[in-house]
Amino acid sequence: MTEQGKPVVLIAEDEQSVAEGYELWLGDQYETRLASDGQEALDIVDDTVDVVLLDRMMPERSGKEVLRIIREEGIDCRVAMVTAVEPDFDVIEMGFDAYITKPPERQELFDTIDQLLNRATVSDAFQTYYSLMARKGVIQTQKTDAELADNEDYQELLDRIETMRETVNDGLGDMESEIGFVSAVREVEGEMDSDDDTELDATDDSDLEGGTQ
């Protein structure tokens, strides 16, 4: 995301007319950047890029190679492979977050980008959801079920948990898709590597003091 607030989509596509077609569709909603081969894609990509549409077959460096380097360098972006051939399982193993078959429908392109943007923002909600669940876990060790049933603050905590769970699940999207599932798990693992403050304030249940004592 840039300062203007529009998500940034990098279009890495060697056929100029195709790339311009994508740009025409996406330009209103996203800030687009164009790369005409794999090396140029690597030169352009950085942490401000949210989604990369990476053509599988490109001169200089293939989509697979570009993805490998993006992952190795730990650049925080989601990568969709754009491919003319129906992909095999190797696309998932390579580490792509989604794939789009060529030529894409306009709506398919938007849906895929939106899903990847959602998944990128889910980590904050996930963090909050975990901390609420951890708080609930602590409270359950301190009070009986009967005490908690009458505790308004606890019931409110449950409501917040439910709301946050829905937010997380919306962000994750449909887990029926294998590539979506693997991508979501990779996101969880990536979060672990980048997050040092995993110890949350789970013991803070001060808002329950004086509840049903």
Add this chain to the structure above:
Amino acid sequence: MNDPYDVSGVFPDGTLTELPAGTNVAIVGPSMIGKRKLALRLLAAGYETGDGILCITTDSAKTVCEDLEAYVDTLDRNRIGVVDTSGSDGQDLLDVTIETVSSPSDLTGISIGTSKLFKHFESRGISDIRYGLISVSTLLQYLDSQTVFQFLHVYTKRIGDTGGLGIYTLNNASHDPQVINTITGEFDALIELQEVESGDVEFRVRGLDQRATAWNTLPPADD
């Protein structure tokens, strides 16, 4: 959505006989009480009628298959898949489809292995799949509880969205109670095990949108 998963014969008559598709159930209890055995029985309970078994194990695939054989007649390569995270090569099992992952901490590897085995089942027309994750306790030894929690959230959602049945084991004596509470919050139901003075093992079921059941004696498996 798939039909419910039959678990009759595992628990006493009149207690738990089936679990809805998309349900995730954790078996919780102290060490050596039979969590793993119960999990394997639940996984095996639909095998003869055509369900697939997809087991993520922190033991070797060989060990799990040998133990599963107590509850099924013959293992059929097309209906059993193991994600082996023990670090063994798993090459000596001809009748089982195995995906090896170098360590239980490789969650992406586990998810890729699971997806591959799912596709393998799907291509053979098997849509009712019982997933085992044995054990969550081992994941907690390798990874911080937030990571395990988030992984389980994604993993249980995957099983929910694909209409599978998820069976998990968790040792509640080897982690802090608040960690157990937090982790178990991700499951639809818990089967709790406890040993009573007579030496019998008792179970009770919590979740599945009903009140906790009373403690009942768990009959030993006739193996």
